Amino acid sequence: MIIELDEFTRVEGIGKAEIVVEDGTVKEARVKILEGPRFFEVLTLGRSYWDVPDLEARICAICYVAHSVASVRAIENALGIEVPPTVEKLRELALWGEIIESHALHLYLLALPDIFGYPDAISMIPKHGELIKEGLTIKAFGNTIRELLGGREIHGINIKPGGFGRYPREEELEGIAKHAESLVKFARRIVGIFASQEPRGAKAEIPMVTSEYLWGDDLIVGEDRIQYIELDEVPVNYSFAKHTYYKGKPIFVGALARLLLKEKYIQGEAGRLLDTYKDKIESRYVIYNNLAQAIELVYALERVAELSNKIASEGIEKGIVEPEEKSGEGIGYVEAPRGVLVHHYRIEDGKVVWSNTITPTAFNQGMMELSLLEDAKKMYGSVPEESLKKKLEEIVRAFDPCISCSVHFVKL
Amino acid sequence: MKLAVFELTDCGGCALNLLFLYDRLFDILEFYEIVEFHMASSSKSKEKVDVALVTGTVSTQRDLDVLREARNRSEYLIALGTCATHGSVQGSVENAKEAFRRIYGDVKGPTKVLEPRPITEYVPVDFAIPGCPYNKEEVFQVLMNLARGVEPVAKDYPVCLECKLNEYECVLLKKGIPCLGPVTAGGCNAQCPALGLGCIGCRGPSMDANVPGLVEVLKEILPEEEIARKLRTFTRW
Ligand code: SF4
Ligand code: SF4
Numbered sequence: 001m002i003i004e005l006d007e008f009t010r011v012e013g014i015g016k017a018e019i020v021v022e023d024g025t026v027k028e029a030r031v032k033i034l035e036g037p038r039f040f041e042v043l044t045l046g047r048s049y050w051d052v053p054d055l056e057a058r059i060c061a062i063c064y065v066a067h068s069v070a071s072v073r074a075i076e077n078a079l080g081i082e083v084p085p086t087v088e089k090l091r092e093l094a095l096w097g098e099i100i101e102s103h104a105l106h107l108y109l110l111a112l113p114d115i116f117g118y119p120d121a122i123s124m125i126p127k128h129g130e131l132i133k134e135g136l137t138i139k140a141f142g143n144t145i146r147e148l149l150g151g152r153e154i155h156g157i158n159i160k161p162g163g164f165g166r167y168p169r170e171e172e173l174e175g176i177a178k179h180a181e182s183l184v185k186f187a188r189r190i191v192g193i194f195a196s197q198e199p200r201g202a203k204a205e206i207p208m209v210t211s212e213y214l215w216g217d218d219l220i221v222g223e224d225r226i227q228y229i230e231l232d233e234v235p236v237n238y239s240f241a242k243h244t245y246y247k248g249k250p251i252f253v254g255a256l257a258r259l260l261l262k263e264k265y266i267q268g269e270a271g272r273l274l275d276t277y278k279d280k281i282e283s284r285y286v287i288y289n290n291l292a293q294a295i296e297l298v299y300a301l302e303r304v305a306e307l308s309n310k311i312a313s314e315g316i317e318k319g320i321v322e323p324e325e326k327s328g329e330g331i332g333y334v335e336a337p338r339g340v341l342v343h344h345y346r347i348e349d350g351k352v353v354w355s356n357t358i359t360p361t362a363f364n365q366g367m368m369e370l371s372l373l374e375d376a377k378k379m380y381g382s383v384p385e386e387s388l389k390k391k392l393e394e395i396v397r398a399f400d401p402c403i404s405c406s407v408h409f410v411k412l
Numbered sequence: 413m414k415l416a417v418f419e420l421t422d423c424g425g426c427a428l429n430l431l432f433l434y435d436r437l438f439d440i441l442e443f444y445e446i447v448e449f450h451m452a453s454s455s456k457s458k459e460k461v462d463v464a465l466v467t468g469t470v471s472t473q474r475d476l477d478v479l480r481e482a483r484n485r486s487e488y489l490i491a492l493g494t495c496a497t498h499g500s501v502q503g504s505v506e507n508a509k510e511a512f513r514r515i516y517g518d519v520k521g522p523t524k525v526l527e528p529r530p531i532t533e534y535v536p537v538d539f540a541i542p543g544c545p546y547n548k549e550e551v552f553q554v555l556m557n558l559a560r561g562v563e564p565v566a567k568d569y570p571v572c573l574e575c576k577l578n579e580y581e582c583v584l585l586k587k588g589i590p591c592l593g594p595v596t597a598g599g600c601n602a603q604c605p606a607l608g609l610g611c612i613g614c615r616g617p618s619m620d621a622n623v624p625g626l627v628e629v630l631k632e633i634l635p636e637e638e639i640a641r642k643l644r645t646f647t648r649w
Pocket of ligand 2 (some may be wrong): 544555571593596597598601602603604605611612614615
């Protein structure tokens with residue numbers, strides 16, 4: 001017998017799941033990514049390196065900055081471009097803006113209705129309007145940063161190999177810093193709400209992150225430092241997303257993985273919150289990815305305030321650094337809000353001749369199936385089928401899956 | 413009035429952009445009840461709607477089924493975003509079958525893959541708002557107009573005009589940066605030239621676009637095959 005879950009709602013993109021039951025026991029859980037393929041690896045071929053980041057941004061609207069930055073970092077590694085420290089800092093700021101926008105969207109509009117038992121955030125407004133408004137305010141602020149540095153709220157083309165098209169003014173950065181500080185107290189409130197969740201899903205035994213907080217030249221998986229080539233990618237018949245394993249085991253990327261492996265970075269109010277909820281985070285249940293996002297949201301706001309003030313006081317070095325080489329190969333690892341994102345190119349004579357992308361939702365496929373399997377085993381037979389389906393969908397949502405991004409990775 | 417949002421294969425941007433209306437979303441909610449919008453709500457319904465917004469391309473059999481359902485259930489259907497109106501990035505793939513095989517090998521996938529196409533090639537649409545993503549002011553105005561019974565009007569000028577109105581320096585002629593503004597539909601308020609960058613054509617072709625004219629100008633800056641690639645990023649001409 002197969003229990004079919006409906007197409008997931010309150011997630012980005014189109015997917016569903018099925019639970020296979022044989023002789024009264026749960027045997028298998030499959031996540032079926034139905035979103036059509038979008039062929040980015042083919043689309044990048046033959047294009048000038050300059051145009052590629054704008055194209056790659058279109059992989060996903062929720063994290064276009066992460067795609068742009070991963071793309072420019074890969075290109076810069078390939079072509080020997082070294083950008084000045086301000087460019088790095090402004091990119092970091094843009095990525096934090098995206099984390100703020102994305103975490104606020106997920107926590108307040110997509111996941112919160114599960115906790116309060118509503119079909120969506122709109123129906124929560126009569127009773128919990130304040131909370132939703134706070135969420136929208138934080139989300140809008142994240143987008144202000146994306147617009148300032150990325151050029152538009154969605155799919156801006158301002159993040160270029162070698163620098164930015166337009167650079168922000170100092171007053172704009174100071175404004176961002178003040179605004180960020182004022183939002184910390186709202187974000188704090190949401191942490192407590194998500195800390196109340198019961199442990200569910202599988203345990204993230206093998207978390208994977210980039211070697212620095214938002215990017216790096218290596219990946220850290222469990223105790224090891226690796227390149228992504230050392231992971232195994234496996235296509236499956238029932239889904240447009242391939243599965244990724246490390247030494248035969250599913251890995252987990254995202255906010256929970258970051259808090260587990262990058263604790264030392266997190267200071268201030270967020271650091272105190274992390275201490276308070278340490279037990280839950282360290283229990284590694286994937287449901288606490290939501291709690292981890294909430295703590296990281298506080299950290300993001302604090303970091304944005306600090307970083308914008310710093311850039312404003314140091315002054316901005318403008319311009320675009322030209323490439324040293326016309327050919328080469330490079331990888332860009334970036335932490336998208338949902339976890340590790342990989343862009344990898346070979347460039348010849350200024351044109352991309354080979355490319356590969358692996359996105360966080362794709363990395364998490366195996367873990368998502370394992371979580372569904374474990375929870376379905378626990379619940380099957382003891383709860384009515386309708387509520388089983390609903391509970392399982394909540395687990396999928398804890399991953400904050402962004403399905404559009406998972407459907408086109410390749411080794412050409 | 414009842415409103416539904418249907419998403420086909422896309423990046424999620426055109427659905428997300430609706431949530432980026434923030435407070436003005438509440439203005440829309442004064443006129444409309446949202447009966448279906450999978451990114452934002454778990455409510456599903458089979459009821460008829462007054463206005464359907466459809467984003468994305470038809471890339472799979474599932475997309476086509478959803479599109480037909482959307483058309484049958486709605487009074488007024490709007491193709492929202494360049495995926496839906498012109499195909500956007502995936503729509504410019506020349507041979508999807510071959511591309512699919514290169515990416516996935518012999519794996520079948522969960523539903524039949526079709527050549528990615530804008531929805532306008534499958535069903536009649538009542539109105540189209542291009543943009544990757546579209547300008548959210550535009551969708552706000554269109555929805556408000558429809559609520560008041562006013563038929564919206566399509567924009568028919570190129571991005572160039574918006575540059576001129578804003579008095580931006582022409583990136584193409586003054587700085588020699590490749591720009592598709594002269595042949596791209598306006599409505600974004602020339603956002604990319606405002607940053608000193610060339611328009612990449614995300615809103616699709618403008619009416620009466622003089623493509624050969626632009627190609628002549630671009631030839632001074634770029635090799636011909638690169639011009640063709642640039643033009644074909646968001647639409648098949
Ligand atoms: S038109 Fe662009 S922003 Fe809209 S869904 Fe398609 S790719 Fe995304
Ligand atoms: S300037 Fe061109 S690429 Fe930029 S937003 Fe407008 S239409 Fe799109």
